[in-house]
Amino acid sequence: MPDDARLPAAETLPILIAPHATLKTKARAVGPADDAAVRDLIPRMFATMYAAPGIGLAAPQVDRLLRVVTIDLMPNDKPAPLTLINPEIVAASQELATREEGCLSLPGQYADVTRPARVKVRYLDETGARREVEGDGLLAACLQHEIDHLDGVLFTDHLSALKRNMILRRLAKEQRQKREGR
Ligand code: NI
Secondary structure, X not given: OXXXXXXXXXXXXXXXXXXXXXXXXXXXXXXXXXXXXXXXXXXXXXXXXXXXXXXXXXXXXXXXXXXXXXXXXXXXXOOOOEEEEEEEEEEEOOOXXXXXXXXXXOOOOOEEEEEEOEEEEEEEOOOOOEEEXXXXXXXXXXXXXXXXXXXXXXXXXXXXXXXHHHHHHHHHHHHHHHHOOO
């Protein structure tokens, strides 16, 4: 967890674990009426993400069906928080890249996912300013993974049915064992 005075202290939120209907639901765009809710939500999403710990979190994962994403890849172990409101992929490379992905909503589960190697994303930042971010490598995978969450898509949806079911069954079994304290 980064010790950074710029990040306001906020309470964490419970993270939804798959399978959950909210994780499969498309989130709605943030509008002017959501201002107060989003201002309250963003620091709590960062607190939740850092505590997990994770490098990306989408609002549906904390039971808010709004198009809000927080990302921090912590380059050189320094915080670099990125807030994306209403993010949209406006360009994606033909070239694909495969990386191992995990997800805070599928704890302990990892699989190789193939996606466009480079993407450009348009979004509003936490002040409402229009911005663009372009990236490859981990950032490209993370942007696509988190934007997928806003459309009710999990990384397992990019896998074969066989692999997806294997992961979901293993997760269900591990969650059951955890609940039973085994
Ligand atoms: Ni995820």
